[in-house]
Amino acid sequence: MTGLDSHTILYGVFGDPVRHSRSPLMLNRAFAEAGVNGAYAAFHVKPEGLSEAVAGIRALGFRGVNVTIPHKVEVMAHLDEIDEGARVIGAVNTIVNDGGKLTGYNTDGIGYARSLKEETGLSLRGCRVLLLGAGGAARGVAYALAKEGAASVCIANRTTSRADELAAAIAAFAPARGVALDEIAGLADDVDLVVNTTSAGMHPHVDELPADTSWVDGRHIASDLIYNPRTTRFLREAQERGARIHGGLGMFIYQGAYAFEYWTGLPAPVAAMRQVVEQSLTP
Ligand code: NAP
Numbered sequence: 001m002t003g004l005d006s007h008t009i010l011y012g013v014f015g016d017p018v019r020h021s022r023s024p025l026m027l028n029r030a031f032a033e034a035g036v037n038g039a040y041a042a043f044h045v046k047p048e049g050l051s052e053a054v055a056g057i058r059a060l061g062f063r064g065v066n067v068t069i070p071h072k073v074e075v076m077a078h079l080d081e082i083d084e085g086a087r088v089i090g091a092v093n094t095i096v097n098d099g100g101k102l103t104g105y106n107t108d109g110i111g112y113a114r115s116l117k118e119e120t121g122l123s124l125r126g127c128r129v130l131l132l133g134a135g136g137a138a139r140g141v142a143y144a145l146a147k148e149g150a151a152s153v154c155i156a157n158r159t160t161s162r163a164d165e166l167a168a169a170i171a172a173f174a175p176a177r178g179v180a181l182d183e184i185a186g187l188a189d190d191v192d193l194v195v196n197t198t199s200a201g202m203h204p205h206v207d208e209l210p211a212d213t214s215w216v217d218g219r220h221i222a223s224d225l226i227y228n229p230r231t232t233r234f235l236r237e238a239q240e241r242g243a244r245i246h247g248g249l250g251m252f253i254y255q256g257a258y259a260f261e262y263w264t265g266l267p268a269p270v271a272a273m274r275q276v277v278e279q280s281l282t283p
Contacts, residue, residue: 107258109140115250125149133198146174218242
């Protein structure tokens with residue numbers, strides 16, 4: 001990068017692995033676009049080094065760090081404060097350093113909700129939601145949709161107990177229940193939005209479906225958190241049956257946009273962020 005000087009404020013992402021991350025590309029473009037003297041790098045932090053890496057945020061005066069797999073849960077033990085959303089979700093993906101006090105946030109779910117609203121125009125207030133999957137990403141999405149005023153959140157997962165457990169955590173914010181994967185076809189008339197939060201269909205397993213979704217059609221918006229491929233089999237087939245579709249790239253962009261906004265207090269230059277990530281995904 002050009003322009004680094006003795007006033008440059010540092011940022012980064014901690015992960016294991018981390019070399020595939022597009023966050024440095026996206027956030028450095030955001031800093032350049034917004035005229036912020038910042039630099040963002042990827043740090044390969046192993047689990048046994050996490051505690052020292054977090055101490056490094058304080059010692060070196062980083063303003064902020066993103067945390068990715070496998071550190072999103074474990075990092076919480078090393079922070080001074082955890083935002084309500086991150087506490088309910090049980091994971092942190094963004095750390096803000098205020099003069100040595102570290103606060104953990106989770107911007108995945110709110111990033112998803114912002115992307116869904118901006119890209120589909122859907123009003124989430126009163127929306128009836130079916131989530132397929134109950135893993136880490138599902139937790140953020142379920143919380144954000146519940147906070148946005150969803151009328152109901154049904155959660156179906158291969159391991160049903162995890163769906164029930166997530167529904168119980170979300171029930172304080174919206175009517176929520178866990179259902180078995182083989183019950184979902186019966187919900188066709190009772191849901192508006194169907195979200196694949198599982199990894200089924202992600203590259204290289206592009207022919208996988210999260211469940212039998214052959215009933216998703218023009219009554220529904222079909223949404224997938226996966227952005228590689230940009231259009232999963234689930235989305236493609238739902239679109240062929242008349243559903244409106246929404247892919248996962250916007251979630252990635254907006255989780256980074258929220259992090260940028262928490263760190264700098266400036267509106268994120270979302271169009272530039274999206275452009276540089278899209279460019280990097282083009283073969
Ligand atoms: P995770 O915590 O490992 O959870 C995986 C979920 O997928 C679990 O509910 C699991 O069910 C289910 N699952 C896995 N393989 C399946 C299959 N073949 N059939 C049915 N269900 C299956 O993973 P995660 O962190 O939540 O990530 C999930 C997906 O979201 C990934 O594809 C990831 O790339 C995507 N994601 C996207 C963004 C973004 O910015 N767009 C951000 C985060 C995650 P069991 O509980 O039964 O194992």
